[in-house]
Amino acid sequence: MSARTSNDHARDIPEATVARLPVYLRALITLAEQGIETCSSEELATAAGVNSAKLRKDLSYLGSYGTRGVGYDVEYLRYQIAREIGVTQDWPVVIVGIGNLGHALANYSGFRSRGFRVVALLDADPDRHDEVVAGVDVRPFSELEAIVVEHGVAIGVIATPALAAQDVADRMVDAGITSILNFAPTVLSVPDGVDVRKVDLSIELQILAYHVQRKAAANLVQAEEDSA
Amino acid sequence: MSARTSNDHARDIPEATVARLPVYLRALITLAEQGIETCSSEELATAAGVNSAKLRKDLSYLGSYGTRGVGYDVEYLRYQIAREIGVTQDWPVVIVGIGNLGHALANYSGFRSRGFRVVALLDADPDRHDEVVAGVDVRPFSELEAIVVEHGVAIGVIATPALAAQDVADRMVDAGITSILNFAPTVLSVPDGVDVRKVDLSIELQILAYHVQRKAAANLVQAEEDSA
DNA sequence: CTCAGTTTGTTCTCCCGTTCACAAACTCTT
DNA sequence: AAGAGTTTGTGAACGGGAGAACAAACTGAG
Numbered sequence: 001m002s003a004r005t006s007n008d009h010a011r012d013i014p015e016a017t018v019a020r021l022p023v024y025l026r027a028l029i030t031l032a033e034q035g036i037e038t039c040s041s042e043e044l045a046t047a048a049g050v051n052s053a054k055l056r057k058d059l060s061y062l063g064s065y066g067t068r069g070v071g072y073d074v075e076y077l078r079y080q081i082a083r084e085i086g087v088t089q090d091w092p093v094v095i096v097g098i099g100n101l102g103h104a105l106a107n108y109s110g111f112r113s114r115g116f117r118v119v120a121l122l123d124a125d126p127d128r129h130d131e132v133v134a135g136v137d138v139r140p141f142s143e144l145e146a147i148v149v150e151h152g153v154a155i156g157v158i159a160t161p162a163l164a165a166q167d168v169a170d171r172m173v174d175a176g177i178t179s180i181l182n183f184a185p186t187v188l189s190v191p192d193g194v195d196v197r198k199v200d201l202s203i204e205l206q207i208l209a210y211h212v213q214r215k216a217a218a219n220l221v222q223a224e225e226d227s228a
Numbered sequence: 229m230s231a232r233t234s235n236d237h238a239r240d241i242p243e244a245t246v247a248r249l250p251v252y253l254r255a256l257i258t259l260a261e262q263g264i265e266t267c268s269s270e271e272l273a274t275a276a277g278v279n280s281a282k283l284r285k286d287l288s289y290l291g292s293y294g295t296r297g298v299g300y301d302v303e304y305l306r307y308q309i310a311r312e313i314g315v316t317q318d319w320p321v322v323i324v325g326i327g328n329l330g331h332a333l334a335n336y337s338g339f340r341s342r343g344f345r346v347v348a349l350l351d352a353d354p355d356r357h358d359e360v361v362a363g364v365d366v367r368p369f370s371e372l373e374a375i376v377v378e379h380g381v382a383i384g385v386i387a388t389p390a391l392a393a394q395d396v397a398d399r400m401v402d403a404g405i406t407s408i409l410n411f412a413p414t415v416l417s418v419p420d421g422v423d424v425r426k427v428d429l430s431i432e433l434q435i436l437a438y439h440v441q442r443k444a445a446a447n448l449v450q451a452e453e454d455s456a
Numbered sequence: 457c458t459c460a461g462t463t464t465g466t467t468c469t470c471c472c473g474t475t476c477a478c479a480a481a482c483t484c485t486t
Numbered sequence: 487a488a489g490a491g492t493t494t495g496t497g498a499a500c501g502g503g504a505g506a507a508c509a510a511a512c513t514g515a516g
Binding site: 018019021022023025026027047048049084085086087091093099100101103104105107108110111113114115116154155178179180181185186187188189193195197199200201202203204205206207208209210211212213215 | 277
């Protein structure tokens, strides 16, 4: 196993870099669609909305895929990033909670096009069972374990009300899911080794509200100073 | 104006802290609903899913609202954080793009309960106009300026397809909106002074996928070492 | 009043991430 | 072939946030 560090790249890509790789990937796909075959770090950085130095440093964690004096081959870099993230393969996903948000997620085309396949929609409400959303049957939540095992699901999405979310998460973990994307407005507690990412709409709005208020206060002070 | 720094708190709350304040606020609301009147930093930190030292440091940016040897008064701290974020007042919001996601957002109760009021739903598609979603009429996108001015809207939500998002953002900025929550999978460019927060579902999934892949690779290596 | 026990607010240190700046490496022209 | 012009990859400096640890400040018992 001593050969691993020399053969493989060092496997400690910083979290901040991991979070940006999908952005670079999307930018590269857009460039490729425009027929662009080569780009500099400056161009790609602009397309991704980041600093070019940061982009180069991020890419350097993956390896040395550019050519000095030339730039990056769009297709090649696109493949390398996709491979690094793992989106060259197919990821089965279950969504629990088929309310408004669950519907929106099930119908979201961005999942399928990035290699994520919704294999099941689960809901505790019997009235929703056998409804078909985005071509997938809604099944009882009790079938979670069976579906996870059958399809080898590693990623679960929680789109339930806040009160149900922790129970759902517990069941997911028991079933063998190791990564959870949580849209419910609650803090989940999970064992070590399970990743949780949360998307919280009202928190995002509150952060914006804080900044609006700040800007308003700053303007007020400015006006007072002007009149003084 | 020299009295301002002594009277006011220092107005440079770190961004990381601002992002956590809404989480603390939610935890406090939950505690209050349970009839709990006082809590220690340790208890609140657990409820919010953070380290207690970090919580105390975060709160110290707002002022000194606790009592040593006792803890925090839940109601009082709740109010202070709400005031600091600005959610004691009412924030009018416009949502542009009434697809699946737009519907889900319009119906999301977490907005209204946090002081965010959806004053308009806008869509470019004439077929959707005069549809009523969550009690609000869907109006033509062209009415954006008028609505922003009429209601004093400072926050806009973009839930359109990626291709339309930049145009929508430009129009929002022209109309006077200074904060944008973007759900479209694209990088927005806006002038200085305009805040953009993005929520990108497929990026979140890709980040999870990376970690799943990493864990799988680590397990593989472990198995090899065990068999050696 | 005093002392033991508790909990906050803050200082200090460490670490991660960002950015600058430049050497290394490539292309292209002459 | 050599030199001018580009662009990458990375070493080093810098800034901000996380966490440990402790002094300050409160409560309550005796």
